[in-house]
Amino acid sequence: MKIKYTLLKNEKDTKARYGTLQTNYGTFETPMFMPVGTLANVKTLSPEELKEMHSAVVLSNTYHLWLRPGADVVEKAGGLHTFMHYDGPILTDSGGFQVFSLAKNKEKDIVEEGVHFKNHLDGSPLFLTPELSIEIQNKLDSDIAMSFDECIPYPASYEYAKKSTDRTLRWAKRGKDVHKNERQSLFGIVQGGEYTDLRHYSAKETVKMDFDGYSIGGTSVGEGKEVMYKMVEDGILYLPEDKPRYLMGVGDPLDIIEGVERGVDMFDCVLPTRIARHGNAFTRQGKINLRNLKFKEDFTPLEEGCDCYACKHYTKAYIRHLITSNETFGGRLLSIHNIRFLIKITEELREAIKTDTYLSYKTDFIEKYTKK
Amino acid sequence: MKIKYTLLKNEKDTKARYGTLQTNYGTFETPMFMPVGTLANVKTLSPEELKEMHSAVVLSNTYHLWLRPGADVVEKAGGLHTFMHYDGPILTDSGGFQVFSLAKNKEKDIVEEGVHFKNHLDGSPLFLTPELSIEIQNKLDSDIAMSFDECIPYPASYEYAKKSTDRTLRWAKRGKDVHKNERQSLFGIVQGGEYTDLRHYSAKETVKMDFDGYSIGGTSVGEGKEVMYKMVEDGILYLPEDKPRYLMGVGDPLDIIEGVERGVDMFDCVLPTRIARHGNAFTRQGKINLRNLKFKEDFTPLEEGCDCYACKHYTKAYIRHLITSNETFGGRLLSIHNIRFLIKITEELREAIKTDTYLSYKTDFIEKYTKK
Numbered sequence: 001m002k003i004k005y006t007l008l009k010n011e012k013d014t015k016a017r018y019g020t021l022q023t024n025y026g027t028f029e030t031p032m033f034m035p036v037g038t039l040a041n042v043k044t045l046s047p048e049e050l051k052e053m054h055s056a057v058v059l060s061n062t063y064h065l066w067l068r069p070g071a072d073v074v075e076k077a078g079g080l081h082t083f084m085h086y087d088g089p090i091l092t093d094s095g096g097f098q099v100f101s102l103a104k105n106k107e108k109d110i111v112e113e114g115v116h117f118k119n120h121l122d123g124s125p126l127f128l129t130p131e132l133s134i135e136i137q138n139k140l141d142s143d144i145a146m147s148f149d150e151c152i153p154y155p156a157s158y159e160y161a162k163k164s165t166d167r168t169l170r171w172a173k174r175g176k177d178v179h180k181n182e183r184q185s186l187f188g189i190v191q192g193g194e195y196t197d198l199r200h201y202s203a204k205e206t207v208k209m210d211f212d213g214y215s216i217g218g219t220s221v222g223e224g225k226e227v228m229y230k231m232v233e234d235g236i237l238y239l240p241e242d243k244p245r246y247l248m249g250v251g252d253p254l255d256i257i258e259g260v261e262r263g264v265d266m267f268d269c270v271l272p273t274r275i276a277r278h279g280n281a282f283t284r285q286g287k288i289n290l291r292n293l294k295f296k297e298d299f300t301p302l303e304e305g306c307d308c309y310a311c312k313h314y315t316k317a318y319i320r321h322l323i324t325s326n327e328t329f330g331g332r333l334l335s336i337h338n339i340r341f342l343i344k345i346t347e348e349l350r351e352a353i354k355t356d357t358y359l360s361y362k363t364d365f366i367e368k369y370t371k372k
Numbered sequence: 373m374k375i376k377y378t379l380l381k382n383e384k385d386t387k388a389r390y391g392t393l394q395t396n397y398g399t400f401e402t403p404m405f406m407p408v409g410t411l412a413n414v415k416t417l418s419p420e421e422l423k424e425m426h427s428a429v430v431l432s433n434t435y436h437l438w439l440r441p442g443a444d445v446v447e448k449a450g451g452l453h454t455f456m457h458y459d460g461p462i463l464t465d466s467g468g469f470q471v472f473s474l475a476k477n478k479e480k481d482i483v484e485e486g487v488h489f490k491n492h493l494d495g496s497p498l499f500l501t502p503e504l505s506i507e508i509q510n511k512l513d514s515d516i517a518m519s520f521d522e523c524i525p526y527p528a529s530y531e532y533a534k535k536s537t538d539r540t541l542r543w544a545k546r547g548k549d550v551h552k553n554e555r556q557s558l559f560g561i562v563q564g565g566e567y568t569d570l571r572h573y574s575a576k577e578t579v580k581m582d583f584d585g586y587s588i589g590g591t592s593v594g595e596g597k598e599v600m601y602k603m604v605e606d607g608i609l610y611l612p613e614d615k616p617r618y619l620m621g622v623g624d625p626l627d628i629i630e631g632v633e634r635g636v637d638m639f640d641c642v643l644p645t646r647i648a649r650h651g652n653a654f655t656r657q658g659k660i661n662l663r664n665l666k667f668k669e670d671f672t673p674l675e676e677g678c679d680c681y682a683c684k685h686y687t688k689a690y691i692r693h694l695i696t697s698n699e700t701f702g703g704r705l706l707s708i709h710n711i712r713f714l715i716k717i718t719e720e721l722r723e724a725i726k727t728d729t730y731l732s733y734k735t736d737f738i739e740k741y742t743k744k
Contacts, residue, residue: 041694041701044416046681069668069693077671077689085685296441299449309418313457317449321441322413328700329413 002212003089003144003185005030005244005265011353015236015263018353021057021244023089024143024183028056030244030265031349033256033342034091035272038064040074040084042339043273044332047086053308053340054347057144058086059268062136063095063102063128067121071139079141091268092142094133094175096189096217097249100151110150112167130171131178138181145179145186146215146248147172152193154223161193165202176209185212187246190235193218194227199234213244216264220249228255232262239263253282253345253369257362260349267346272338277331279323282341284368290334295320308340309333374584375461375516375557377402377616377637383725387608387635390725393429393616395461396515396555400428402616402637403721405628405714406463407644410436412446412456414711415645416704419458425680425712426719429461429516431640434508435470435500439493443511451513463640464514466505466547468561468589469621472523482522484539502543503550510553517551517558518587518620519544524565526595533565537574548581557584559618562607565590566599571606585616588636592621600627604634611635625654625717625741629734632721639718644710649703651695654713656740662706667692680712681705 004022011017019030034057035042035050042050042058050058060080065071077083080090099108103117114129133148149168152161168191179186188211192198206214216235219228232247239245244265250256251269259267272282279290281302288295288302301311302319310319310333322330345365352361376394383389391402406429407414407422414422414430422430432452437443449455452462471480475489486501505520521540524533540563551558560583564570578586588607591600604619611617616637622628623641631639644654651662653674660667660674673683674691682691682705694702717737724733 039693039697039699040690041699044700044704046701046704068697069689073669073689073693076669077687083687083690085690297445297448315449315455317441317445318412318455318457321411321445325411325440327411327413328416328703329418331700332416332418 001183003244005213005242007241009353011358012356014261014358016260016349016353016358017263017265018350019244019265021265023057025087025089028089029350031256031260031346032056032266033251033339033346034059034266034268035339036061036268036270037084038270039068040065040080042335043277044328044335047084047088049309049336050086050339051088053336054343055088055339057089057091057266059091059093060084060140060142061095061098062092062133062140063098065140066095066136067119071136075139075141081141089143091144092137092140092146093248094137094146094148094189095128096133096146096149097151099128100153100221112170114148115150130175134175134179134186138179138184141181142184144213145181145184147175147187147189147211149189149191149217151221152191152218154194154221154227156193158195158198161195161198165192165198169202169205172206172209176211187211187213187215189215189217189248190239191218192235194223194231196230196234199231200238203235203238207238207240211243213246214239215246215248217248219247225255225258229258229262232259232264236263251342253342254366256342256345257349257365260346261358261362272342273335276334276338279330279334281334282338284365285371286369290316290320290323290330292320302334302337303341306337306340306344308337310337373555375616377585377614379613381725383730384728386633386730388632388721388725388730389635389637390722391616391637393637395429397459397461400461401722403628403632403718404428404638405623405718406431406638406640407711408433408640408642409456410642411440412437412452414707415649416700416707419456419460421681421708422458422711423460425708426715427460427711429463429638430458431463431465432456432512432514433467433470434464434505434512435467435474437512438467438508439491443508447511447513453513461515463516464509464512464518465620466509466518466520466561467500468505468518468521469523471500472525472593484542486520487522502547506547506551506558510551510556513553514556516585517553517556519547519559519561519583521561521563521589523593524563524590526566526593526599528565530567530570533567533570537564537570541574541577544578544581548583559583559585559587561587561589561620562611563590564607566595566603568602568606571603572610575607575610579610579612583615585618586611587618587620589620591619597627597630601630601634604631604636608635623714625714626738628714628717629721629737632718633730633734644714645707648706648710651702651706653706654710656737657743658741662688662692662695662702664692674709675713678709678712678716680709682709
């Protein structure tokens with residue numbers, strides 16, 4: 001079954017919207033944050049733990065799974081859900097962003113047919129095309145697949161951005177033409193770089209192809225917050241109301257709040273698990289690093305009132321001890337807390353939309369989060 | 373409350389015995405295997421997962437906790453149980469084995485008062501005495517503490533072994549004299565190296581001091597299986613029937629079976645978690661390494677019929693993928709399986725004792741386990 005988005009409420013002062021996403025594995029509320037399981041596992045965590053923190057969709061990376069263990073292995077296993085024991089909805093990206101972020105410029109050759117680049121593990125040559133990306137995702141059998149796109153660097157000349165945007169549109173069409181998996185939805189990706197007219201153009205042309213949802217791509221490439229927010233505004237303006245909008249790779253708490261305010265429904269990011277591995281925790285008062293000596297005898301939870309497993313049973317002193325002793329259970333506890341933190345924020349944003357209190361919620365949150 | 377061991381049945385053909393151990397956190401059956409949480413966490417696992425695999429006592433290391441986070445921090449946290457969120461019985465070792473295994477010979481000076489050696493983390497000088505070991509364990513507030521002993525190297529001269537055995541007896545007495553924690557039991561440790569008469573002597577003299585239980589120490593120091601089994605026989609002969617016997621640091625499946633046959637009640641070892649980190653799993657057909665290419669498309673569990681979380685939900689192919697991709701969730705799944713494997717063996721050994729079928733169980737197990 002294809003996903004179905006239902007818009008239930010527009011917030012009065014902003015473009016924020018509350019809705020539901022019907023999937024093969026149940027119906028979930030939006031806006032939502034999606035944890036990232038790069039290699040078919042959200043690092044250190046079990047699927048049961050994800051459910052306990054009210055996680056809905058989980059993202060996994062096509063490029064990484066293509067290399068390890070290979071799409072055929074996942075297909076033979078019965079698809080990603082069976083392989084990783086996750087009976088919730090799974091979204092796969094297209095590999096486009098990994099081509100951008102993992103391959104160095106000199107080792108990448110973008111041609112009309114696809115992209116020649118090097119395997120980041122062993123340097124061997126790889127060639128990824130829109131068709132192959134879809135074929136891999138069909139085999140992975142995720143619930144939501146992404147079109148293969150080029151992530152435009154920032155800054156980029158208008159000429160290059162235009163040329164790339166057009167190519168991404170042709171790639172989207174090619175991918176859609178070969179998309180076979182009936183139970184898998186396919187999203188188009190809005191590109192256009194930093195140029196308003198190209199974002200509008202990209203959105204309009206992508207929408208003409210009638211995808212099951214739309215992603216905003218090409219952000220988080222060094223453009224800075226204000227430029228990113230503008231990219232989101234420009235990219236979203238011509239998207240249909242009855243389809244979900246997904247801002248790819250964004251997961252900073254403040255960016256989620258700004259994104260939802262501009263009409264975004266879905267977010268994903270490795271941030272909560274990545275900062276966890278480095279000993280960091282999100283709190284309402286900003287990020288804290290548990291390596292800090294001041295937590296050595298701090299026998300309070302990461303955050304008072306937090307309902308996550310880590311906060312219910314463990315203290316900062318214990319987690320600090322684990323992190324400074326390189327015990328991976330410390331990263332597991334911080335991952336649980338950080339993912340739950342972002343999911344909790346989206347729950348609160350949904351409530352703020354329903355009660356038309358978005359801007360006051362935002363002001364309160366930012367004041368606490370950025371106060372030092 | 374001190375622990376209380378109740379002998380319920382002697383097996384007819386062997387010295388294997390079935391009993392119960394009453395602790396501050398409930399009563400548990402013996403023989404039992406105790407997972408090791410070196411730094412107040414059984415690596416990668418939650419206390420809830422330990423309970424799910426029917427784990428009873430967990431071991432933690434005095435030496436390691438003394439260095440990180442420090443006994444005072446654990447004491448201020450409310451003791452180890454609160455600190456690590458484990459409401460089951462905890463056993464702490466004395467640090468004696470770590471002095472032996474982590475400090476190089478030249479950097480170690482054993483005197484009557486205690487041992488001068490170097491911190492394995494930063495090389496700073498440390499001095500551990502029988503009194504300090506007990507004081508630290510009192511602060512950690514484990515349920516079962518160990519006397520501070522010298523682990524005699526193998527081989528050792530009779531003269532050295534005799535001298536060391538006498539010193540360990542004096543240290544046991546000194547530790548017992550300062551032991552204050554009313555709810556903490558204290559075990560004496562039988563040493564004596566490879567010498568039968570010294571083992572008998574050590575046991576008899578230690579028993580005279582009337583400890584709450586007795587450990588067999590000084591094994592797993594390179595002496596080989598047959599010598600170790602003899603050390604156990606010699607060490608156990610003069611131990612009282614109404615106190616638990618604990619074979620320290622032993623956790624190979626075959627060694628557990630041999631140990632129980634000789635009358636041991638308790639075992640601990642880092643083996644199941646350590647081999648897990650290297651991609652190994654125990655199975656009834658011997659150890660397997662999940663890195664092996666033959667598991668790439670093996671969509672069966674680690675072991676058919678195993679009731680552990682890993683076997684219920686995941687395949688060898690998936691775990692192999694995680695291990696070869698350096699995803700720590702792979703080590704977590706293997707740790708769960710390996711610990712459950714050893715605990716399951718002790719469950720089966722208890723059944724074999726109750727039904728007087730020890731030797732046939734042993735023969736069957738070894739035949740399958742060692743057949744290639």
